[in-house]
Amino acid sequence: xxxxxxxxxxxxxxxxxxxxxxxxxxxxxxxxxxxxxxxxxxxxxxxxxxxxxxxxxxxxxxxxxxxxxxxx
Numbered sequence: 001x002x003x004x005x006x007x008x009x010x011x012x013x014x015x016x017x018x019x020x021x022x023x024x025x026x027x028x029x030x031x032x033x034x035x036x037x038x039x040x041x042x043x044x045x046x047x048x049x050x051x052x053x054x055x056x057x058x059x060x061x062x063x064x065x066x067x068x069x070x071x072x
Contacts, residue, residue, distance in 0.1 A: 004029055
């Protein structure tokens with residue numbers, strides 16, 4: 001299982017959710033591409049756990065708003 005870090009690239013306010021540039025989360029995933037596999041579930045769950053934000057509801061679960069890096 002690999003460790004990833006997702007970082008918000010730009011500010012976004014949509015549907016009552018506010019994401020700010022620089023927010024980041026770390027999470028583990030068995031998939032090599034966590035944004036495209038399983039609908040980005042691991043990324044969305046990590047933001048919900050850390051910030052209480054629903055990035056899916058905000059429409060920010062895309063590479064336009066999030067950069068996902070493999071840490072190890």
